[in-house]
Every structure is written in C-alpha cells, then in structure tokens.
Amino acid sequence: MAADPLSRVFSALADPTRRDIVGRLAAGDATVNELAAPYDVTVQAVSRHLKVLGDAGLVSRSREAQRRPVHLEAEVFDLMTKWIERYRRQAEERYRRLDDLLRTMPDEEEPTPPQTGEPR
Amino acid sequence: MAADPLSRVFSALADPTRRDIVGRLAAGDATVNELAAPYDVTVQAVSRHLKVLGDAGLVSRSREAQRRPVHLEAEVFDLMTKWIERYRRQAEERYRRLDDLLRTMPDEEEPTPPQTGEPR
DNA sequence: GTTGTGTTTAACCGAATGGTTGAACAAGGA
DNA sequence: TCCTTGTTCAACCATTCGGTTAAACACAAC
Numbered sequence: 001m002a003a004d005p006l007s008r009v010f011s012a013l014a015d016p017t018r019r020d021i022v023g024r025l026a027a028g029d030a031t032v033n034e035l036a037a038p039y040d041v042t043v044q045a046v047s048r049h050l051k052v053l054g055d056a057g058l059v060s061r062s063r064e065a066q067r068r069p070v071h072l073e074a075e076v077f078d079l080m081t082k083w084i085e086r087y088r089r090q091a092e093e094r095y096r097r098l099d100d101l102l103r104t105m106p107d108e109e110e111p112t113p114p115q116t117g118e119p120r
Numbered sequence: 121m122a123a124d125p126l127s128r129v130f131s132a133l134a135d136p137t138r139r140d141i142v143g144r145l146a147a148g149d150a151t152v153n154e155l156a157a158p159y160d161v162t163v164q165a166v167s168r169h170l171k172v173l174g175d176a177g178l179v180s181r182s183r184e185a186q187r188r189p190v191h192l193e194a195e196v197f198d199l200m201t202k203w204i205e206r207y208r209r210q211a212e213e214r215y216r217r218l219d220d221l222l223r224t225m226p227d228e229e230e231p232t233p234p235q236t237g238e239p240r
Numbered sequence: 241g242t243t244g245t246g247t248t249t250a251a252c253c254g255a256a257t258g259g260t261t262g263a264a265c266a267a268g269g270a
Numbered sequence: 271t272c273c274t275t276g277t278t279c280a281a282c283c284a285t286t287c288g289g290t291t292a293a294a295c296a297c298a299a300c
Contacts, residue, residue, distance in 0.1 A: 121256090135257095135258085137258095161258090161259070161260090162259080162260070162261085164259090164260080164261085165258070165259060165260080168257095168258075168259090169258090172257095183266095183267095185266095185267060185268065186266065186267050186268070187267095
C-alpha cells in the first residue's frame with residue numbers, strides 16, 4: 001500500500017468499480033452484500049475494494065449485528081481538490097503573466113531570424 | 121493501460137513522483153533531462169512517467185531541436201474535480217436532509233428498547 | 241451447544257507497474 | 271561523414287493488483 005495519504009486516495013479512485021461504489025455510497029450507507037450485488041464479481045472482491053477505500057480514508061465501517069454498513073467519508077476529497085487547485089491556479093497564473101508579457105511588449109522582434117540574405 | 125479517461129487521470133496522479141513532476145511543470149515547461157535531475161532514477165524511468173501523464177492527457181510535448189519540452193495541460197483537472205464535486209455535494213445534501221429530519225421530529229422515541237422490566 | 245448468515249482472511253494466479261540496462265532513433269555540430 | 275546530445279524503445283525483473291476459491295471469523299437464532 002502507498003505510504004502517503006494522497007497516493008492512497010488517488011490510487012483508490014483509479015479503479016472504476018471503486019469509483020462506482022463511492023458513487024452509490026453518496027446516496028446512502030450500504031452493506032458489502034448490497035454493494036456487491038450489481039457486479040459480477042464475488043463479494044470477497046468487493047470486500048477487498050472496501051479495504052482499499054477504507055485505507056484511503058474514503059469510507060468507514062460500523063457494526064449492526066452481523067452486518068458492517070459502509071459509510072462514505074467525503075472530507076478526504078478535500079485533500080485532492082486542494083492539491084489540484086494549487087497547481088491549476090499556479091498554471092493559470094503563469095499563463096496570465098505570459099499573456100500580459102506578450103501584450104505589454106508588442107514591439108519586440110519576432111522569433112524569426114534576422115534574414116541574413118540567403119537568396120530565394 | 122486503463123480504458124476510461126477518469127481512471128487514467130487518477131492512476132497517473134497516484135504516483136508521488138508523477139505528482140511532483142506535475143507540480144514542477146505548473147511552474148513552467150521543462151525537458152525530460154531537467155525533470156529527471158532531482159530524482160535518483162534513470163532518465164528512462166522519467167520518460168515512462170511522462171508517457172503515463174501524456175496518455176492521461178495531463179501533459180503535451182513539443183519539439184525544439186533535439187529537445188522535447190513537456191507542457192502541463194491543466195484542463196484535465198476539471199474531469200476529476202467535476203466527479204469529486206458531484207458526489208461530495210450529493211453526500212452533503214443527504215447529510216443536510218438527515219439533519220433536517222432529526223430537527224423537525226424531536227418527539228420521536230429514542231432507539232433505546234422500551235424497558236421490559238428486567239430487574240437490575 | 242449447533243446451524244445459518246454476513247464478512248474477512250489466506251493462498252494462489254495472471255496481468256499490470258515501476259524500475260533497471262542496453263540499443264536505437266532524432267537532430268545539431270565538428 | 272562522424273560524433274555528441276537528448277530521448278525513446280525493448281527486454282528483463284521484482285512487486286503490486288484485481289480476481290478467484292476455500293477457510294476462518296462474528297454474531298443471531300434455534
């Protein structure tokens with residue numbers, strides 16, 4: 001398993017089945033058996049998917065008799081959005097500054113070489 | 121490689137080295153050799169990381185003589201943030217409605233069983 | 241107790257991943 | 271032309287991953 005939390009979250013959501021599980025948990029808690037029903041994989045496979053999501057902090061479990069309902073923990077999403085927004089903003093800022101530069105010095109010479117007289 | 125774009129993006133960012141590369145590219149374009157310098161892996165390994173980022177649509181390449189500068193394509197971030205926000209909002213909405221429910225019916229009986237008279 | 245239901249763990253398998261070294265390819269400069 | 275620099279491709283290796291089946295565990299009900 002990945003060492004850092006961000007890698008765990010991104011890695012957990014890199015699987016379409018796990019993303020689908022997260023999507024369904026957003027509508028309400030569910031048990032492993034309920035979650036496994038729509039897929040044609042074993043319930044054991046889904047149990048392991050839930051372990052991955054749990055290790056990433058995306059879901060938590062509780063206990064109701066034999067059942068262990070799964071609950072979505074949406075706070076971890078912030079970890080990702082913060083990382084993403086940081087670099088998106090930085091890239092946009094860089095783009096804006098380049099744009100300004102090009103607009104404030106319009107008399108600069110073109111990158112075209114100064115025409116050293118090769119005959120055409 | 122993963123079939124769907126979302127899996128490719130999440131998977132690409134699940135690796136800390138690749139996230140670091142993205143972070144550095146947010147500050148400006150760079151070549152493979154420049155990007156590889158800080159890490160103690162071969163330049164071939166970094167080249168493959170860039171292939172993964174490219175397949176995810178996170179970076180693009182151009183050509184300057186022998187060099188092939190890498191450029192960050194930040195638009196793909198939207199794919200992730202849209203997915204995340206969708207379910208975050210849904211989960212928060214669900215939480216809010218549950219909260220309302222609990223507030224509007226405060227006279228409901230507690231989940232505690234009705235005390236059937238076992239002697240203590 | 242035993243039986244039954246829900247869930248996780250263990251052991252295995254094939255495919256994918258991230259690293260290596262060595263060879264090949266692309267473009268400029270002597 | 272040959273040489274140097276920058277980059278990618280090919281082959282290999284160890285590890286991880288997502289799936290399986292079979293066994294173990296947790297709790298309820300009988």
